[in-house]
Amino acid sequence: MLQQIRDRTSGLVAGFIVALIAIPFAFFGIESFTSGGGDPVVAKVGDQKIRDSQFRNAYDQRYQQLQALMGENFRSDLFDQTRFREAVLKDMTQESMLRQYSEKQGYQANDALLFQTISGIPAFQVDGRFDSEAYKTALARQGLDPHRFEQQLRDSIEMDQLRATVVESAFVVPTQAEQDYRLTNQERALSYVLFDTATYLPQISVSDEELQARYERDKAQFMAPERIKLAYVELSMESLAAAAAPADDVLKVLYDAEKASRFTTQEERKASHIMVSFGSDKSEAKKKIEQLAAQLKGGQDFATLAKSSSEDPGSKDQGGDLGWVRRGQMTEKFEQALFALKSGVVSDPVETEFGWHLIRADEVKPGLTRSLDEPEVREELIALYRNREQQKQFQEKLEKLEQLAFENPTSLAPVAEALELPLQTTEWFTRAGGAGLAANEAIRTAAFSTEILGDGENSKPITIGDDKIVVLRKAEHEAPRQRSLAEVSVELRDALRNEAALAKAKADAAEVLAAVRGGKALSAVAADKGLALKSPGLVRRDNGNEDRVVLEALFKLPRPAAGATTYGETVLPAGGVAVLALSEVQEPTASGATAEAQRARLRELVAGGEFGGYRDLIESKIKLEIVNAPGSEAPVDPSL
Numbered sequence: 001m002l003q004q005i006r007d008r009t010s011g012l013v014a015g016f017i018v019a020l021i022a023i024p025f026a027f028f029g030i031e032s033f034t035s036g037g038g039d040p041v042v043a044k045v046g047d048q049k050i051r052d053s054q055f056r057n058a059y060d061q062r063y064q065q066l067q068a069l070m071g072e073n074f075r076s077d078l079f080d081q082t083r084f085r086e087a088v089l090k091d092m093t094q095e096s097m098l099r100q101y102s103e104k105q106g107y108q109a110n111d112a113l114l115f116q117t118i119s120g121i122p123a124f125q126v127d128g129r130f131d132s133e134a135y136k137t138a139l140a141r142q143g144l145d146p147h148r149f150e151q152q153l154r155d156s157i158e159m160d161q162l163r164a165t166v167v168e169s170a171f172v173v174p175t176q177a178e179q180d181y182r183l184t185n186q187e188r189a190l191s192y193v194l195f196d197t198a199t200y201l202p203q204i205s206v207s208d209e210e211l212q213a214r215y216e217r218d219k220a221q222f223m224a225p226e227r228i229k230l231a232y233v234e235l236s237m238e239s240l241a242a243a244a245a246p247a248d249d250v251l252k253v254l255y256d257a258e259k260a261s262r263f264t265t266q267e268e269r270k271a272s273h274i275m276v277s278f279g280s281d282k283s284e285a286k287k288k289i290e291q292l293a294a295q296l297k298g299g300q301d302f303a304t305l306a307k308s309s310s311e312d313p314g315s316k317d318q319g320g321d322l323g324w325v326r327r328g329q330m331t332e333k334f335e336q337a338l339f340a341l342k343s344g345v346v347s348d349p350v351e352t353e354f355g356w357h358l359i360r361a362d363e364v365k366p367g368l369t370r371s372l373d374e375p376e377v378r379e380e381l382i383a384l385y386r387n388r389e390q391q392k393q394f395q396e397k398l399e400k401l402e403q404l405a406f407e408n409p410t411s412l413a414p415v416a417e418a419l420e421l422p423l424q425t426t427e428w429f430t431r432a433g434g435a436g437l438a439a440n441e442a443i444r445t446a447a448f449s450t451e452i453l454g455d456g457e458n459s460k461p462i463t464i465g466d467d468k469i470v471v472l473r474k475a476e477h478e479a480p481r482q483r484s485l486a487e488v489s490v491e492l493r494d495a496l497r498n499e500a501a502l503a504k505a506k507a508d509a510a511e512v513l514a515a516v517r518g519g520k521a522l523s524a525v526a527a528d529k530g531l532a533l534k535s536p537g538l539v540r541r542d543n544g545n546e547d548r549v550v551l552e553a554l555f556k557l558p559r560p561a562a563g564a565t566t567y568g569e570t571v572l573p574a575g576g577v578a579v580l581a582l583s584e585v586q587e588p589t590a591s592g593a594t595a596e597a598q599r600a601r602l603r604e605l606v607a608g609g610e611f612g613g614y615r616d617l618i619e620s621k622i623k624l625e626i627v628n629a630p631g632s633e634a635p636v637d638p639s640l
Helices: 002-008 013-026 052-073 081-104 111-119 132-141 146-167 174-184 208-217 248-262 282-297 302-309 332-338 375-407 413-419 441-447 450-454 485-517 522-528 548-554 592-621
Strands: 041-045 048-051 187-195 227-236 268-276 321-326 350-352 355-365 462-465 468-478 533-539 566-571 577-586 624-626
Touching: 041 052, 041 081, 048 052, 048 081, 052 081, 052 441, 081 146, 081 592, 081 624, 111 146, 132 146, 146 592, 174 592, 187 485, 187 522, 187 548, 208 485, 227 375, 227 413, 227 441, 248 375, 268 282, 268 302, 268 332, 282 302, 282 355, 332 350, 332 355, 375 413, 375 468, 441 450, 441 462, 441 468, 450 468, 485 522, 485 566, 485 577, 522 533, 548 566, 548 577
Parallel strands: none
Antiparallel strands: 041 048, 041 624, 187 533, 187 577, 227 468, 268 321, 268 355, 350 355, 462 468, 566 577
8 A cells, every 4th residue: 555655646646646635734734624713714615614823824834835945036026925825725625625525435544554654754764664753753843743643644545545546547548648749749940030129119209198198097007005114023032042051950850851751762673573464364364374483483484484475565575574663663562572572582473453473573772871971961951951941031031022012002112122122123015015024924914904004003922933923013104095107107108118119010020921921931021121030940849949939829830731831920028029930840759668658647647637627526516615715804703
C-alpha cells in the first residue's frame, strides 16, 4: 500500500493529489471544522461549517507561503486580494466535500495503513526509520494533538482512496498520444512585420479639450481608494533583554527535571524479524510460523529464511532487518518480546495486529545518561533557562500591554511609555494591501474595522508572527475621493496618445494585410513601406525567442496549401500590431520510447481532467452555501 501511495504522488497527478491531501495541514490546520461558539460562519458545506477564524488562519498561512515562495519578487501592491480569498475558500470547501463524500461512500483507512503512512513521513523519522519521539516532537512543535492529527490523516487517506478510483482508471490510446506528440512538437515557418506604437507617438498630440472630454466620460475610473495610516506598538521576543545565566543550584534543579527527556538516550536494539500475515486463516498462519521457528532451531539461516518466507515487503529483501529500534516505535507486544531477548536470540512466535513474528535481537545498545558536568549539557540548560525566562518576561509584558491598551483606548502613548516600546507609524495603505505590517490580512481587517476606523480606539493585541504582537490605532485616514483632472492628466494623456498610436498601427497593418492577401509578397510590401521583415524560420510553440502572443496567433492560422502562404495579424500586449505569414508546417514522428513517454504524460493530464469532472459531480451532490463571503462587510449571525 505504501508503494501505491508513492506511485500516486509522482508526476502531474501528484499536483492535485498531494495538494489536496495537504490542505487540512498546510492551510487551516488540524483544528479545522471543530471550533464554534461565537465564531461567525463563512460557509456551510454539507453538514460541516467553515468559520471565520478557520478561514483567516488558512488565508494568513497561505499568504505567508506565497511570500516565502516569491521572496523579493513578491509585490503586495499588485496582489489581488479578492481572487486570493476566493481561491483559499474554494480549496477549503472542496476539501470538506471530498472528506464527506469519501466517508459516505465507505472508504476506510484501518490502523495498520495509518501506521504505515505515518511511519513513512520523513519528519517523523530518524536515520530513515520511524521514531516515536520525533513524531511527538514534530506534532508538539506545531501545536497538534496526536489523536486529532491521526484522525485527520485517516480522513486524508480515505480521500486518496476515492481519488485513486478515478485517477488509476484513466487511459490513453496510442493514437491519442501520437496526435498529441505531433501537435506539441509541430514546427511552423514564421515571418512577420511589426508596427510598433512607439514609432507613432511623436506624431500624436492630445488637446486639453480631448483630455477634459475623456476625463468627464470616464470619471468613475479615477477614484482614489480609501486609505489609512496606523500608529502601533510592537512587542516581540527578539526585543527583550536576554536573561542572566542561572546559578549552579538552579541549573541542577533544571537538569533533574529535564534529564529523562533531554539527556537520556533510550536503550536501542538492532532487530530482525520474519512475519507471517494472518490472511484468511489465522490458524494456518500460526502453523506456518511454528514451522519456520522449527527450521531456525534446526540450524536454518535467519536472513535466508526471511528472504524466502517473510511476508513483510519492507524488510524481507534485507533478510528481515528492521534496523535500530527504540521503545515506542513498534507495537507493544513486539517491543515486549524484543526487549526481553538477549543479543543473538530468536523469540518464540509473537502475535501482533499485523500477524505472527519471529524476532531476533541482533545487537543491544544500552541507554546512556549525559552528566551535568558536560559542557554541552550546561550550555543547553543555560539556553533553555534563558528561553523560559524570556518567555515569562514576554508573557508578563503581554498581559501589561493588554491591560494598558484597554485602559487607555484613545492613545498608545501610555502603552509605549510604560513598556518602553517605540511608537511607530505605517505608510499609507488601502483595503487591497500595503507594504510591511499592512501586508498581513489580520492587520488590514483590524485597520478598517469599526473599532479602529469608526470609534477611534486601540485594537486588541494582534499576533502577526512567532512571538510578535502588535496593538494598533488610527493615525490618519482618507475616505474614497474623486481624483482631479490635474492629478490624472499625465497618465490620462499618455493613455489617449497610446490609443491613437495603436489605431494608426492597426490601420497600417490592415493595409499591409490587404496587400499580401491580394497576391503581393510580404517581403516586397515591407520593403516598400520601409519596414523590417523578421524571419525566424521554423519555430515551435515553446520557442523562447519570439513573443508569446505572436506564437499563439501563428499556431491558430490555417495550414497553408502546398506552395501557398497563410496570413494573419495580432495585437501585442506591449503595444503594436504584427502581420505574420505562415508558409510551411512540419510535424515530427515519435520513436517508440518517446511515444510511450508522451502517452504517460498525456495519461496524467487525462487523469487530472477526469478527477476534476468527478469533483464537480461531488460538488453537485453536497450542498454549498456561502453564508458570508470573506472580505464582505455584510453582518453575520454568530449562532449559525
